[in-house]
Amino acid sequence: MASIDRRATFERIIHAHQRGVWRYLRFIGCSRSEADDLTQETFLAAWKSEFEEINEAATAGYLRTVAKSRFLMMLRSKGRRPKETEFAEVDADWVQLVEYDEGWDERADALEECMQHVQGKAREVIDLNYRVGLRYAEIGQRMGMKSEGVRTLMKRVIAKLRECMERKLEWPAE
DSSP states (O other), rough: OOHHHHHHHHHHHHHHHHHHHHHHHHHTTTOHHHHHHHHHHHHHHHTTOOOOOEEEEEHHHHHHHHHHHHHHHHHTTTTTOOOHHHHHHHHHHHHHTTTTTTHHHHHHHHHHHTTTTTTTTHHHHIIIIIOOOOHHHHHHHHHTTTHHHHHHHHHHHHHHHHHHHHHHHHHOOO
16 A cells, blocks of 8 residues: 555656756756656656655755756766766756746746637647647647648747737846
């Protein structure tokens, strides 16, 4: 019974933190495919370590540490040796950006409101890319579109979402 509880807890942790780990890996320099792979490796390593959750912030910090470790191992295997001091600065920037940014919720609410205006094929493409995690070619296959068409549609939708966000949050237009 304990293993079922552990599995359910870990599934919840994955659901809650997967995007954050992926974004962190992209922030520190991973390509999309590297971030995909290293995100999986991060959660696998956390599972194998029998990690136990204390609270959300501690969990996020632990997962960032594991992700960074996996990223550094990948770089070393490719013969690249980044300076550890670079990562200390990056980590500090990330924490400030994500954890101490009081506007985060405001932006999330604005994005949610803007997303309500995205419908039809455009909404489906956005959901398949960002919620399901499919690549343009996979989305194109599902929707009977070429990957270039998916990319173009995504660019248009993202531009409209940016305009909507700028209006709602009173950002200066770029």
